[in-house]
Amino acid sequence: MKKTNQLFATIVVLLLFCATTLQAQEKKEVKYITVTESHWDMDKEDFKMSEWKVAEKEYLEKVTMKNEYIMSASTYLHNLTPDNTEIVSSFSYASWEDIEKQAERSIELEKEAWPDEDERKAFLKNLNSYYSNEHSDEIYMPLSGVKFLAEKPTKDMVVYARKSHFAFPENGTMEEFQSLRLEGNKGITQKNDYIKGYSAYVHAWGADKTEYLEVYFLDSLSDLENMFDRDDELFTEAFPENDENKAKVKTWSSYFTGVHGDYVYTFIHDLAK
Template sequence: MAIMTGVMFGQYNPDNHVVTISMNYMNNMDEVEDGSWTKMGELMEEESSKMNRLDKDMISSLVLGHRWSGSLNEIVYMREWKSIADADKSTVGTGDMRKKGWPNDEKRKAFFTAYRKYWTGKHKDLAVMEMVTSRVKRNKKKITENSVVAVIEYYLKPMSQVEGGSVEEREALFNEYFNKVIMKNDKIISRRELKHYWSGSLGGGKIPVHNVTEYANMVDADNTSINADTIKKAWPDEDERKAFFEKRNKYIAWGHKDIAVHTNWVKLAKR
């Protein structure tokens, strides 16, 4: 599976955050000596709960397993940082955090021996993206059942192709839609908007943007009209609703790409 490999546009807003996306690979369970999904889950929960608490630089983290994308053994980590410097600082400090999480040398060695047998040791760095902090919806609820995360790429028109357009108007319209629709729709648990930072390329046509949206289940994720009722409540007057979307949609280019659909392992997440 490939995720976040499209062309995007650069990080120009220092108030935005950085999202790193990487993939780790599990060993086949039938090849793991005395391995089981239950034991692996317990080990992953212990590792995540301790490291998430100790890593003060990491703001949030999603651990995304196989659903309708890629292979069963591919696990995607989507982690948020205030800056790329914080991401580097966290990586460098991993060893020290592990010593704090498992202060006894023998117990730490035993834990990671058991933990690492489930992994190939291989990983792939997929992307470093900019997250638009003015349009992030964070999960405020306690969730115990795994959720569904869908990644969709849509496209903005270059400003030169938008008659009478401006970056200021575009951002104001996108913010209005986000605040009135995405934030008010309880079926959307969380959402991140990601742009190009240090991945992909820039220029020469449409500008891709990735929406990473979390739903409670596949029924909600597959519902193409999930925002219909919220939109009508936000703009009850039909003419005003039509005028808003005509103005907003002039900035959006035709088409979209379905990048991935994952199972979000909620017990491993840092919210």
């Protein structure tokens, strides 16, 4: 990779931190998002989704909600993804140090919630029994241009996630990328009423530094198709066909490989901080 590409790669990773969090609904400064992909233990004989949810909710209320280092937390279940065993958990933090501090704090809160060691071990053993040993972790940094949910969700929502990949063009610059991204965000995403919430992230730590992750909150699956149709209409309005806009589209496309993945999850509203 040429030095110019290395420079742009570094700049993308250090893009403006967004002083927001989509789920928390408070415009606090979020600098890191951890995403853990877990999987159901398909061999658990007495598996009951209702009992899993009760256990997770108890842990949320007694530990996660009281952990001052965790700014927000949310849980997502498979809807339309390649793996029906997926459970995705997301947590936001104000600093890298808080990621480490929250683990220690959670242990303290577990002891406070279940003072009896045997009861605590039994509860955690039961909760963990729903999951296999397989999981993966990624850390992202949020970008500006968030579209906030109007209010804290009172029902489950559909979440569409799109993972694109940076191409690191030799002549690319931070200023150009940000200008084009925010112009499209303002003219399309912010105006699309089917999109109830939106946020974008870049890789900070994990398997693939080229990842560009966009997350959309919708009311229903049917609104996913409606969202795409409305995006097309808004794109035409924001970027009418002319040489200048053709050049913008071509330049924007140069920042990406053209390869992306689509994932649809269910956001569990009562398992969120």
